[in-house]
Amino acid sequence: FNNASGGVGQTYIGVTSPWAVSPLISQYRGLQGYAATIRIVSNARRTNSRFDITAAVGQDVQLATIPLFQFAIFYNMHLEINPGPNMTVRGRVHSNGNLYAQPQATLRFLGDVTAAGEIIHDKMPGDPLNRSGGTIVYEAEHDGGVNSLNMPIGTDNSPASVRQIVEMPPTGEDPNSQMGKERYYNKADVIVLVYDNRVEAFGGPNVLGSPSIPWSAARNFIGTNTTFYNKREGKTVKTTVLDVGKLRDYNNTSNPIKTALGRDISSVYVKDLRSQTSDTQPGIKLVNGQTLPPSGLTVATPQPLYVQGHYNAPSSALGTANTSQTKPAALISDAITLLSTGWSDSNSAKSLSSRPAQSTTVNAAILAGIVKTTAGSYSGGVENFPRFLEDWGGDTLTYNGSMVVMFESEVATAPWRGTGGTIGIYNPPTRNWNFDNNFLDPTRLPPGTPAVRTLIRGQWTMLAPHTTEDSDYMGGGHQGGN
Numbered sequence: 001f002n003n004a005s006g007g008v009g010q011t012y013i014g015v016t017s018p019w020a021v022s023p024l025i026s027q028y029r030g031l032q033g034y035a036a037t038i039r040i041v042s043n044a045r046r047t048n049s050r051f052d053i054t055a056a057v058g059q060d061v062q063l064a065t066i067p068l069f070q071f072a073i074f075y076n077m078h079l080e081i082n083p084g085p086n087m088t089v090r091g092r093v094h095s096n097g098n099l100y101a102q103p104q105a106t107l108r109f110l111g112d113v114t115a116a117g118e119i120i121h122d123k124m125p126g127d128p129l130n131r132s133g134g135t136i137v138y139e140a141e142h143d144g145g146v147n148s149l150n151m152p153i154g155t156d157n158s159p160a161s162v163r164q165i166v167e168m169p170p171t172g173e174d175p176n177s178q179m180g181k182e183r184y185y186n187k188a189d190v191i192v193l194v195y196d197n198r199v200e201a202f203g204g205p206n207v208l209g210s211p212s213i214p215w216s217a218a219r220n221f222i223g224t225n226t227t228f229y230n231k232r233e234g235k236t237v238k239t240t241v242l243d244v245g246k247l248r249d250y251n252n253t254s255n256p257i258k259t260a261l262g263r264d265i266s267s268v269y270v271k272d273l274r275s276q277t278s279d280t281q282p283g284i285k286l287v288n289g290q291t292l293p294p295s296g297l298t299v300a301t302p303q304p305l306y307v308q309g310h311y312n313a314p315s316s317a318l319g320t321a322n323t324s325q326t327k328p329a330a331l332i333s334d335a336i337t338l339l340s341t342g343w344s345d346s347n348s349a350k351s352l353s354s355r356p357a358q359s360t361t362v363n364a365a366i367l368a369g370i371v372k373t374t375a376g377s378y379s380g381g382v383e384n385f386p387r388f389l390e391d392w393g394g395d396t397l398t399y400n401g402s403m404v405v406m407f408e409s410e411v412a413t414a415p416w417r418g419t420g421g422t423i424g425i426y427n428p429p430t431r432n433w434n435f436d437n438n439f440l441d442p443t444r445l446p447p448g449t450p451a452v453r454t455l456i457r458g459q460w461t462m463l464a465p466h467t468t469e470d471s472d473y474m475g476g477g478h479q480g481g482n
Helices: 159-166 178-182 244-251 256-261
Strands: 010-023 032-045 054-067 073-075 079-081 087-089 093-095 099-101 106-109 113-115 135-138 142-144 190-194 199-203 222-230 235-243 267-272 280-287 297-300 305-308 329-333 336-339 360-363 365-370 396-401 403-408 430-435 451-457 461-463 478-481
Touching: 073 079, 087 430, 159 178, 159 403, 190 222, 190 235, 199 222, 199 256, 222 280, 235 244, 235 267, 267 280, 305 329
Parallel strands: 073 093, 073 403, 079 099, 087 106, 093 113, 106 135, 113 142, 190 267, 235 280, 267 297, 280 305, 297 329, 305 336, 329 365, 360 396, 365 403, 396 430
Antiparallel strands: 010 032, 010 478, 032 054, 054 451, 054 461, 190 199, 222 235
């Protein structure tokens, strides 16, 4: 081998594309990431022959940071997808563990499907449900044994470690550390902490001076006097209510947060620190969210998050996959429950028939926890990743976004128990679910979108022998030993 400039036993390495937001290569073609592309080339000469044969071999290697919400479905754990009705997944799917699929109808993947473990057409061990008769259709590539896609948090990528991104930072942690940079607390424009005797609202660490919001202003978009019953958890939820419409109104005024930021408010971190009993549980509820602030909105909490009614859903596009007029939005939490436009807190403890849903549209990326499958208990799979508490029979949930599972739920830990009147928790909606193609545009990603890092290997290519003067593959760089 030589490096095309006389260095025997060496390989040429050159940067062909410097760090920038770039299209990705190989199995991630079609995605955009912050990436650099390195080209590796060697001239190979056969020396044990009377023929002087020289050829070149090359490979492009891309170091890439990929926004998580460019995946339709991303699991940092084993991924299970076992729908009863027909289901079409529009967009890329990845699992950092195994992917288990055992549908009862037709499960169709339109985009590439990858798993760091195996792709298994069977149920996960421990899943007690028996399913049959389903068909799995892959319209694009599907590969197991690919690289794990890991968050740059400075530690291992276990679900327990990754969960720290939604937790408050410990005292003394450097916000510029790898973990500190990924915490939603440190990314937030507004932080709301609810105590038994007070509410504190103030600018996040990225807001110059972290100015306080007086309660006289915060009370217009924060409420603490609401409770409802969660049938799945079997507990009363002491709720912190964030009125998104009134937050938008606050953003439109002259306020210290917007002044310090020099832009619109676009992210909020909320944690309810009030005392709880064995019969209660904290929860953050978003209401009046059909129209978001101008720059979009990410809401993050380490606690369960409830979204009531249409969210980020222009009236002209309700019930459709049209997201051309939506804002970048993300919902980050311990667990995510979607409540329809027909939800009533006062009916929450009543029978399922007294909790009728109405068709509802939600347009946002979701990053939340799950209660994983254990012996005799199914997680609910992707098809039940958003949780429900109503009788949706005959009504449709239209969802456009990205579904990301990075960790286990630690607050809303009741297992999925199924549907129907006997169980009494919910009946499922008709699922009109789509990946939001806006997220393939880096300028339309939700505020604070997390990313994973990987090394992407392109295919080896046979080339004609080259010299350093050949500009079609060198492009600058250095020669190094191989």
